[in-house]
Amino acid sequence: MSETYTASVVGGTGFTGGELLRLLADHSAFDVVQATSRSDANRTIGHVHPNLRDLDLRFSKPDDLASVDVLFAATPHGVSMDQIDAFRDAADTVVDLSADFRLPDERYYDEYYDGHSRPELLEEATYALPELNRDALPGADLIASGGCNATATMLGLYPLVEAGILEPSDRTVVDVKVGSSEGGAGxxxxxxxxxxxxxxRPYAPTGHRHEAEIEAYLDRSVDFTVHAVDMIRGASATCHTFPEAAAAGELETVDLWTAFRDAYGDEPFVDLVAGGGGVYRYPEPKAVAGTNRAEIGFAAEDDRVVVFAAIDNMMKGSAGQAVHAANVALGLDETAGLDQRGLHPVGAP
Amino acid sequence: MSETYTASVVGGTGFTGGELLRLLADHSAFDVVQATSRSDANRTIGHVHPNLRDLDLRFSKPDDLASVDVLFAATPHGVSMDQIDAFRDAADTVVDLSADFRLPDERYYDEYYDGHSRPELLEEATYALPELNRDALPGADLIASGGCNATATMLGLYPLVEAGILEPSDRTVVDVKVGSSEGGAGxxxxxxxxxxxxxxRPYAPTGHRHEAEIEAYLDRSVDFTVHAVDMIRGASATCHTFPEAAAAGELETVDLWTAFRDAYGDEPFVDLVAGGGGVYRYPEPKAVAGTNRAEIGFAAEDDRVVVFAAIDNMMKGSAGQAVHAANVALGLDETAGLDQRGLHPVGAP
Amino acid sequence: MSETYTASVVGGTGFTGGELLRLLADHSAFDVVQATSRSDANRTIGHVHPNLRDLDLRFSKPDDLASVDVLFAATPHGVSMDQIDAFRDAADTVVDLSADFRLPDERYYDEYYDGHSRPELLEEATYALPELNRDALPGADLIASGGCNATATMLGLYPLVEAGILEPSDRTVVDVKVGSSEGGAGxxxxxxxxxxxxxxRPYAPTGHRHEAEIEAYLDRSVDFTVHAVDMIRGASATCHTFPEAAAAGELETVDLWTAFRDAYGDEPFVDLVAGGGGVYRYPEPKAVAGTNRAEIGFAAEDDRVVVFAAIDNMMKGSAGQAVHAANVALGLDETAGLDQRGLHPVGAP
Amino acid sequence: MSETYTASVVGGTGFTGGELLRLLADHSAFDVVQATSRSDANRTIGHVHPNLRDLDLRFSKPDDLASVDVLFAATPHGVSMDQIDAFRDAADTVVDLSADFRLPDERYYDEYYDGHSRPELLEEATYALPELNRDALPGADLIASGGCNATATMLGLYPLVEAGILEPSDRTVVDVKVGSSEGGAGxxxxxxxxxxxxxxRPYAPTGHRHEAEIEAYLDRSVDFTVHAVDMIRGASATCHTFPEAAAAGELETVDLWTAFRDAYGDEPFVDLVAGGGGVYRYPEPKAVAGTNRAEIGFAAEDDRVVVFAAIDNMMKGSAGQAVHAANVALGLDETAGLDQRGLHPVGAP
Incomplete structure (x- = not known):
């Protein structure tokens, strides 16, 4: 018989809060005992999230946090760093979906955010993305889920970095397209x-905050631009990379395949999609909408390797990543509660 | 040489205010001397409406109204009835796009709105829709532009009413589909x-305010339901009518054609679209998006005549109708400033 | 230990064929051993359906049908009636998703289709919709899944019919809005x-074939019009009904609630959504996209009761209904393989 | 009194053919005497293009070309090179919208297309884009309208090239997003x-044919990737450029403004949109949909200058450009027939 953990979601009316509730509701190892919302306190969860009408739970005010095994915080940036003591008092494990504990060094918060009120906790926190950081997660008690655009980008670039194909000094231009759910429910x-x-719409032509995350975890700076496009869920990162090895004519397609297969051959949530026939030849966010999957693919031309990465920003880019990390941290099956399958055909979810 | 009228737009940041500015900017008989906005005072018009970046005009606060020939008011319901004296002091002719002067009797405001503060003016006001009310418009100095959903519905039903085919007692079910611009810029x-x-999304399952307009101007009540669908501009009314003559087997298709041609054969802004081949066989809002045109068509089956009416809710259903009415009121060419042509292909404008 | 049934899908490249494969792939009681496709024979299923890339199965030509327990046919109208002997030779149970065996009498095929080549089988076939026809399904070996628009309409009207509120002679206008997946993959x-x-777009102004199904199973004719709107999955039926009891002032809201609760209180796939607050007050297809759920709601005004019904046309309106019926026919848990949850937010899936 | 030219459109059922007909129908200097279509011969133009229902003209077969002043060819690639003698026999001036005469050297056709059957005509042809090539157009009698994606890209890069800021050896990554009308009506x-x-959807990850045009007219190669996104009209080019001057710290924002203003300050169809406030801070295709306008803007960061260019692919990227070029070639007012204004709000036209 499998163990069950009690869980709470702080900030349950937002989009990622709702996504956490969706995942936890059907997760065999979690039992959601509290979902907080200041604006919708006392209303049913289904009042806000029509896909959760069957849940027999009402939002409570965030003032009295239930004691739980795992607390998931889906609050706006800045709230978790203020409330972290209360969160940790209430739960053995805190998984934070905001940016508040994502970055390993206070200087990032000074440069990209409005500083940090609890910098001493940054080194205690563990970054969530299992494909990059799996070994650090078991037993972690303060977990910081990654940013959606950074997640897509890093999943795309990581195999080239890991294989030594893409050096920190090699030019890397990342052109991201995102859906409207990134803007939140407000x-x-x-x-x-x-x-x-x-x-x-070029909404972050330059200077996007997720550059910090890429710099912190892939040890390099990239040229980063984000566009809003017409979809609700989804982040697609097109990474134009220029490995010196490619310019030198020393990079074969087989080397690229090897790099991507080495990185992701055993990963339960990553699909390599590169070329082939039919309509769906390269990664597309709509093919992974609603799922925790990432599609990764690439094409090479002259001295350029273009890597495409597609995720659902609210799943692999946020709530799904958080649950995945919690699974790993608690020693559960990694895929528990994350086996949702995509749809075909499907529009702009 | 043609005469030019000075004009102002009160409430210029909203969607219908912007649409008025678009039309007046390219209208040979009008010269816009003021556009007001409390929220965007001192900003250029192009700051809010990117299609009007070439206009050399800034929004001013609505406190000092310029003296003009024609004032167009595109303010929320309730504002015009409060400000009407100031509007009429500032302009010889006032064209109001809100509901405040649309209905001929105070009782409608008591039933469908929150009452009326200046009921004595209701009989002074002239309803705008020229296809129904052309003869009353010349010389009118307080003009009330119709509601979008009522306009689509009445344009659909009017030929059957006028021809005596559809009696007031005949069942008429109107199922409307509208775009998101109806919700305004807020x-x-x-x-x-x-x-x-x-x-x-059934956003007005029953009790929509535009029922009042239909009752007032077509002298009958209809069963009216409005759905929000995924488009920005557009209102489509599907009018399921059950003429007693049809049930009696006394209504031929040629009678219907005659009724529609009699009503609209000479109308400059109405196209009859019924049957035929190709992709566009019946009225569609996207075919008239951005234009002041209405497409009207029908199909008959047993005792039912289904009439389809499609308009751009912000044009024929609001700003275009207002300019059309102003043209008629001032004795200008009816189509002046309203010759925009639709696009093909076009998506969800 | 639960029993497993072998299954095949004939016509696996179409949208409903793909949907069947999605459902069966994750269904604990079925093991898909064959999927046929003339156009994509020898290609992997994931080549056509990107959400099924993990399936280790290739399409085969439909010429050699595997012997299976259950054959699901997702072929165009007319194919099943021609191939029915081969289908029944290959499988103990045939579930047909086309119109070929939906209607109980040859006269419907003469009137609405191009006749029927095997009319003697019509009375052997069992209509699939469990909410209307559950008791007839156990042991059925030729099951005909319902039409999407008819399913939405009948789910909406059935409670009023069953409660005796809506008489066959009462006027019923059904205005349907459907997504583009209804047009198929072609x-x-x-x-x-x-x-x-x-x-x-009014694509079936009058004379839609699904009228036949409603006439056959609800024993009345309705005034039926279908519009194409901008979504991919989804059928929404707005049923404007005029019960004589309502005109007589003898129908209370509580009577309606009682009728709907009596009909669906125990149904595992039907949610009553009527009124309440928040954004999602009435049935919406996007709230049920990707699921086998139906949302049903209503509003009453004067002598009219408007019933709203929303389904995913490919799920509750086709493949989901087919699997649901197969579950009932074989004595499995009704909800087996059909517990997919909807998404929020979600766009136009 | 102004002169009028007779015109014909060969290939009038396609999207760009329809767009030509839309422009020419309202152009004071052109009188369309023939529109050809093999598939829709004898049908009215409005049968195919619902926005042109008022035109009193039927498609004719392309076998008998009328003698006209100007023939516009909107045929698939490869047709014009085969038919060019017939076209030139029929008209004094031929404006071709296909790729057949766009490139100045046969080698491009060998590399990017299937060769060229009339290479000796390539040097007779004049490239259309007036912002780059205005001086060559007066009197030209074989004009080749540019490719949509190349047009957006070149309009973005041209000011930096012209000002000497961007050297041919400087890295330039172009990430293009396009609407579905690029795929044509087929x-x-x-x-x-x-x-x-x-x-x-990455539909041209590498190797897009429009690279040839950029190489030919801007004298450099760029790293070019094209994505399909959910809009109908529109091409948006995000040009990530890395001028050596920027890396050297010798490039100020004022230099960029100067370059763009020098290039486009007097251009009637180009708007500079860079920064500022409100919703529309950078170029967006939906702001120019249906118009011949281009929006150009930029943002700079470290050693990178990101240039954004947005056009309507069927207008500035095809039919509008063709009419603009014809206006210049014939000595007409450049903006004649091209004063369509955009819409706000507007969705995905």
Whole structure:
């Protein structure tokens, strides 16, 4: 008989909070005992998330945190660093989906955010992304789930980095396309349907915060631009890389395949999709929408290797990654609660 | 040489305000001298409306209204009835796009709205829709532009009413599908892109305010339901009518054609689209997006005549109708400034 | 230990064929041993359906049918009636997703289709929709899955019919909105992305074939119109009903609630969604996309009761219904393989 | 009184053919006397293009070309080179929208296409894009309209090239996002609505033919990748450039502004959109949909200058460019027939 852990979700009305509740509701090892929401306290979860109408649970105010085994925090950036003591008092393991504990050094917060109020905890925190950081997760009690765009980018670049094909000094241009769920549930004029529909909008032409994460975990800086496009879920990173080995004519396609297979051949959530026939020849976010899967593929031309990475920003890029990391941290089956399959055909989920 | 009228737009940052500015900017008989906005005062018009970047005009606060020939008011419901004296002091002709002066009797405001503060003006006001009300418009100095869903519905039903085919007692079910621009520029959770995309959402299952307009101007009540669907511009009314003559077997298709041709044969902005081949056999809002055109068509089966009416809710259903009415009121060419042509192909404008 | 049934899917490259494969792949009681496709024979299933890349199976030509316990046929209308002997030779149970065996009487095929080549089998066939027909399914060996639009409509009307609220003579207008997957995988100009995007298109103004199904199983004729709207998955039926009891002032809201709860209180796949607060107050297809769930709700006004029904046309309206019926026919848990949960937020899946 | 030219459109059923007809129908200097179509011969133009229902013209077979002043050819690649003698016999001026006469040297056709059957004409042809090539156009009698993606890219890069900021040896990565109208009216599985909706699909990861055009007219090679995204009209080029001057710290923002203003300050169809506030801070294709306008903007960071260029692929990227070039060639007002204004709000046109 398998063990069950009690869990709570702090910030349950937001999109990633709802996604956590979706995953935990059907996860055999977790029992959600609390979901907090200041705005929707006392309402049913199904009031906000129509896909969760069968859950017999109401939001509670975040003031009285239940004592649980695992607390998942899906609050806006800045809240977790303020509330971290209360979170850790309430739970043995805290998994934070915000940026507050993602970066290993206070200097990143000074440069990319508004500083950090609890910098001494940064080295205690463990970055979540299992494909990069699996060995550090077992037993971790403060876990920081990665940023969606950084996750897509790093999953794309990691095999080339790990294989020594892409040096830190090699030029890497990352052009990201993201869906509207990244903007959160709050609304606002720019994210209203009439303004946001049909866009190809450069929303972070330069200076996106996720550059920090890539710098911290892949040890290099990249040229990073993010566009909003017309989908709800999804992040697609097109990584134009220029390995010196390619310029030198010393990089064969087989080397690339080897690098990607070495990195991901045993990974339960990564599919290599490169070339082939039919309609779906390269990674596409809509093929992985609603799932914790990442599609990774590449194409090479002259001195360039273009890597494509596609994820659901709220799953592999946030809530799914968090549950995956919790699974690893607690010694559960990695894929527990994360076996959702994608749809075909499917539009712009 | 043609005469030019000075014009102002009160409430220029909203969607219909922007649409008025688009139309007036390219209208040979109007010269826009003021556009007001409380939220964006001192900003250029192009700051809010990217299609108007070439206009050399900044929003001003609505406190000092310029003296003009024609004032167009694109303010939320309730504002015009409060400000009407100031509007009429500032302009010889006031064209109001809100509901405040649309209905001919105070009782409608009591039933469907929160009452009316200036009911004595209701009989002074002239309803705008020229296809129904052309003769009343010349010389009118307080014009009330119709509601979008009511406009689509009435344009659909009017020929059957006028021909005596559809009696007031005949059952008429109107199922309307509308785009997100009807919700205005304000935003809010339900109209955010992630929540509003891909919907078929019954947003007014019963009791929609536009029933009042139909009752007032077509002298009958209809069974009216409105759905939000995934487009930005557009209102499509499917009118399921059950003429007694049809049940009696006394209605031929040629009678229907005659009724529609009699009503609209000479109308500059109405196209009859019924049957035929190809992809576009019946009225579709996307075929008229951005234009002041209405497409009207029908199909008959047993005792039912289904009439389809498609318009751009912000044009024929609001700003275009207002300019059309102003053209008629001032004795200008009816089509002046309203000759925009639709696009093909086109998506969800 | 639970029994496992071998299964095959004839016509596996189409959308409903792919949906069947998705469901059966994760269904504990079925083992798919063959998927046929003339156009993609020898290709992997993942070549066509990117969400099924993990399946270790290739399409085979439909000429040699494997012997299986259950054969699911997802072929175009007309194929099953021609191939039915081969299907029944190959399998103990045949579940047909086409229209070929849906209707109980040859006269429907003469009126709405091009006749029927094997009319003597019509009375052997069992209609699939368990909410209407559960008791007839156990042991059935020729099962005909219902049409998507008819399914949505009948699920909406059935409670009123069953409760005796809606008489066969009461006027019932059904206005349906459907997604593009109904057009199938074949393509064609009208269903190309540039032409099909953003539409509100009356594609069956009158005379839709699914009227026959409603007449056959609800014993009444309805006034039926179908519109194409911009989504991929989904069918939404708005049923404007006019019960004589409502006109007589003898119908209370509580009577309606009682009717709907009596009909669906114990149904595992039907949710009543009527009123309440928040964004999702009435049935919406996007809330059930990818699932076998139906959302049913209603609103009443004067002599009208408007019933809203929303399903995923490929799931509850086709492949999900087929698997549900097979579960019942074989005595399995009804919900086996059909516990997919919807997403929030989600766009136009 | 202004002169009028007779015109014909060969290939009038396609999307760019329809766009030509839209422009020419409202162009004061052109009188369309023939539109050809093999598939729709004898049908009205409005049968295919619903926005042109008012045109009193039927398609004719392309076998008998009318004698006209200007023939516009909107045929698939390869047709014009075969028919060019007939075209030139029929018209004084031929404007070709295909790739057949775009490239100045046969070697490009050998490398990127299937060769060229009339290479001796390549040096007679004049490339259309007036912003790059205005001086060559007056009097030209064989004009080749540019490719959409190449047009967006070159409009973005040209100011940096012209100012000497971007050297041919400087790394330039171009990441393009395009709408579904680029695929043409033909349909096919990949461009069907269910498959094409909601995509971020790498459709030309490397080796796109438009690289040839950029090489030919900007004298450098770029790293070029094209993605399909969910819009119908529009091409957006994000050009990540790495000027050596930027790396050397010798490039100021003012230099960039100067370069862009020098290049486009007097251009009637180019808007500089860079930074500022509000929702629309950078170029977006939906802001120029239906118009011949290009929006160009940029952002700089470290050694990188990111240039954004947005056009309507069928207008500035094809039919609009062709009419613009014809206007210049014939000595007309450059903007004649091209003053369409964009819409706001607008979705995915």
């Amino acid at each position: 609304g606002g004029a720019a994210s209203s349907h009439p303004e946001r529909s049909g866009v190809v | 935003g809010g959770a339900a109209s955010s892109h992630p929540e509003r995309s891909g919907v078929v | 393509g064609g100009a009208a269903s190309s992305h540039p032409e099909r995007s953003g539409v509100v | 349909g096919g599985a990949a461009s069907s609505h269910p498959e094409r909706s909601g995509v971020v």
